[in-house]
Amino acid sequence: MTKFFLLVLLGLAGVAAWAWSSGHRVKKQLAQQKEHEDARLKAEAKRLAEEKKSARLAAEIKAQEDARLKAEVEAKRLAEELRLAEANAKAEAQAREDARLKAEAEAQAKSEARLAAEAEAKRVAEERRQAEADEKTRLAAEEEAQRLKEETAKDEETLNQPAEEANPEPIPPSKPRDYRPLAPVSPTTRQGGGPTRTNRQPQNVSLELRLQIDFGRDGGVKTLALVPERRDGMPKQIEIEGSRRNEWNDNYYDAVPAENLGDCLQHNVEWRGRSGTRFWRWVLSRREIHVLASGDVSGLYQFGSVPCLVLDADHAVLAAVSLREDVEAALGVAGCSNFMVLDETTPGVPSGWLLFRDVKPTRAVQRRDEAHILNALCPLRDIMPHYVGGIRLTRRTWLAGFPPRIHFTGELEESFSVMIDGHPAQRAPDGAFEATGWDDVGPHDLWYGDGRETFALETIDENWERWHAHDFGTGAAICGGSIHHVAGARWQQVRVPVSNPLLVGARPGEVFFCVMRGDVRCEFVTVLVPFTPVWALPPDPAFANKQTSRIVLLNSADPIPLVEIRNANSGARHSVRAWISTIRRAGCKQLALETETNSAKDLWRNYRNLAKHLAKQNWRAMQ
Numbered sequence: 001m002t003k004f005f006l007l008v009l010l011g012l013a014g015v016a017a018w019a020w021s022s023g024h025r026v027k028k029q030l031a032q033q034k035e036h037e038d039a040r041l042k043a044e045a046k047r048l049a050e051e052k053k054s055a056r057l058a059a060e061i062k063a064q065e066d067a068r069l070k071a072e073v074e075a076k077r078l079a080e081e082l083r084l085a086e087a088n089a090k091a092e093a094q095a096r097e098d099a100r101l102k103a104e105a106e107a108q109a110k111s112e113a114r115l116a117a118e119a120e121a122k123r124v125a126e127e128r129r130q131a132e133a134d135e136k137t138r139l140a141a142e143e144e145a146q147r148l149k150e151e152t153a154k155d156e157e158t159l160n161q162p163a164e165e166a167n168p169e170p171i172p173p174s175k176p177r178d179y180r181p182l183a184p185v186s187p188t189t190r191q192g193g194g195p196t197r198t199n200r201q202p203q204n205v206s207l208e209l210r211l212q213i214d215f216g217r218d219g220g221v222k223t224l225a226l227v228p229e230r231r232d233g234m235p236k237q238i239e240i241e242g243s244r245r246n247e248w249n250d251n252y253y254d255a256v257p258a259e260n261l262g263d264c265l266q267h268n269v270e271w272r273g274r275s276g277t278r279f280w281r282w283v284l285s286r287r288e289i290h291v292l293a294s295g296d297v298s299g300l301y302q303f304g305s306v307p308c309l310v311l312d313a314d315h316a317v318l319a320a321v322s323l324r325e326d327v328e329a330a331l332g333v334a335g336c337s338n339f340m341v342l343d344e345t346t347p348g349v350p351s352g353w354l355l356f357r358d359v360k361p362t363r364a365v366q367r368r369d370e371a372h373i374l375n376a377l378c379p380l381r382d383i384m385p386h387y388v389g390g391i392r393l394t395r396r397t398w399l400a401g402f403p404p405r406i407h408f409t410g411e412l413e414e415s416f417s418v419m420i421d422g423h424p425a426q427r428a429p430d431g432a433f434e435a436t437g438w439d440d441v442g443p444h445d446l447w448y449g450d451g452r453e454t455f456a457l458e459t460i461d462e463n464w465e466r467w468h469a470h471d472f473g474t475g476a477a478i479c480g481g482s483i484h485h486v487a488g489a490r491w492q493q494v495r496v497p498v499s500n501p502l503l504v505g506a507r508p509g510e511v512f513f514c515v516m517r518g519d520v521r522c523e524f525v526t527v528l529v530p531f532t533p534v535w536a537l538p539p540d541p542a543f544a545n546k547q548t549s550r551i552v553l554l555n556s557a558d559p560i561p562l563v564e565i566r567n568a569n570s571g572a573r574h575s576v577r578a579w580i581s582t583i584r585r586a587g588c589k590q591l592a593l594e595t596e597t598n599s600a601k602d603l604w605r606n607y608r609n610l611a612k613h614l615a616k617q618n619w620r621a622m623q
Contacts, residue, residue: 106436113422117445207231209269209284211305212255213292213316213355221348221355225255227300228271228282240273240282250395251299262350265290265318288320289327291376296388297409299395309334309361309379311409313386317356317377324354330377335362364411383410385446385453388432393458400457403439405432408448419447491528497552498522500536503529504582504607506557508614509575511582513539532557535607541586550594551586556603559610576614583611 207229216222228240229252236247245253258264269284291306294314298304303316319327324341331339342355349355365378390404398404406425408418418425420435421444428434438444443456470478496503501514510531536552538544562576587608593600 110421110423110437117422207280207282209271209282210252210298210300211284211290211292211318212300213303213318215302215357216348218347220342220346223255223257224261224348224350225257226261226269226284227255227304228253228273234280235275238273238275238280241271245273260350262344262352265350265353266320287373288323289373289376290318292316292318296404297386308376309359310384310386311361311364311379311381311411312407313360313409315359315361317359318350319354319356321352321354323373326374327354327356327377330365330374331356331359331361333363334365334377334379336360381411383408383412383416383449383451385448387455393460396454397456397458400441400459403457404455405430406434406438406446407432416449419445421445491530492532493526494529494533494554495524495526496533496536496554497524499538499549500552501539502537502541502582503533503554504535504537504579505531506534507531507560508562508579508610509572511575511579535604537582537586538591541582541589541591544586544589544591546589546591549591551591551604552594553600553603556599558603559607561610562614580611580615583607584615587611 210227210229212223212225212227213221214223214225227248228245230247230250232250238245238253240253240256243256245256248254265284266286268286271282273280273282291309292298292303292315293306293310294303295301297310297313298306303314309315317327317331321343328341336359339359340357342349342357344351344353346355361379363379364381367375367378367380386407386409387398387404388407391399391402392404393399405428406418406420408416418433418435420433420438423435423437425433425435425438439457441457441459443454446453446455466479494503496514498516501516503512503514504510505512510533512529512531512533514525514527514529516525533554534557536554538549541549593604
């Protein structure tokens, strides 16, 4: 039994040994497998790290290469731009130098041409003066010989016949002449080159009355007036038909609006005037057609009477009703189209007359018999300068910077040439003629065909005296086209930004809100304020945008402390509260000043301190 247990125990021990040996072997195998797996994973990780490092290095190398190529391209671009800039600078410098040399050459040529023209003008003037002197000498000699001959004949007649007393016939009174369509009356003053008038005038002189028409915006006639002519040597003020008229310009006296002008035009119109011991007579002959040209041609604006139609110029024609068909046919022959016919139902048109507007002839017309009434509607082929626009100072002088456009009336042939100051003139897109320096300050010579004229551009002194011509008590007075401040006025005229309509003055209670118009788009407006504003704030400082809103300093004035408000009325107390609230809200919002200077900051700090002090000390008194 004991052996049996021993054998069992030995068997169990063997089995246990075998089991332990097997488990140990399995465990060892598992440990070896894990060790192999860890080694494999480490090798794999190392391989991946090496690959990643290689890829990173390759990427860095590629980035460096790309950067290098990009830098080279950028360097090439900058070098090319620098080269082009240098080339452009050289070209511009060369162009400026060429332009300077060309301008100097043109100035030299212009100066030489002007000197040559002046020398030629002096020579011609000297020859003319010499010829006139010779002619005067010859005429004087002839008159003296004729006088001696007449005296000799008279002495002989006196010796042979008894003296007889002559009874001179009385001179009949002057009578206005009938209309002559071909009377060579120039619509403007006489051009230079002829004999000049002296200040001595005859005792009785017949002058011209001209028609003037001014159209209104409604298309009707605003003014229909008669303009008396003025000549050299006549006074600046003259009495005409019992009414004193002033000089309008060198050529005319003030226009006289006429009543019942339609009836007057059907008869000869005669005015008489005097100044001291001298007398004058103005005559407008009876006619059934009156031709009026634009102010650039006639010298009277908008339209003034002229002898006949002028090619390519704007006209108005006043004709009797009975001549309507004849006038329309004549205008059609002259190339006028799209003209308007206004009868007496149009405001301002005289009864019994028709007014033709927008008349612009384009064709020259052969005239009929000398006395034919329709010859006034036959434009001639004459070529004359037509100065359009600009600001005219005198007859042939315009304001520098605002020259006229130089056109020509009449039929211009292909060979027609124009020169200004010796330089050939070229046509501009609007048909006017321009040449080098034609709009410079000073006198200019205009040569065209076989004619010559002069015009000038001058500057003027604009220092005119101001006065309170129209003062409506709003702090501003109007004088002509100027508006200026009135010293001591209660209402102040202030220019404020549209974004800052809330104005604050130096005295507590001075607060004003500007109501802006919604249909006007602008950055600044001019308003009338009942005090001198110091600050301009946004409409509601408490809700203003700190990034864009600013406080604008209008005037540097220290705040005025409030002395007593207990006895003030409710309106004054409300204004003080609004003044304090406006400043404190802007301060609490910490709005920035538009002009960040030390003086502006100190001034704004003083206003804030005063508003804070009033809010603390006088709050109960303001309730």
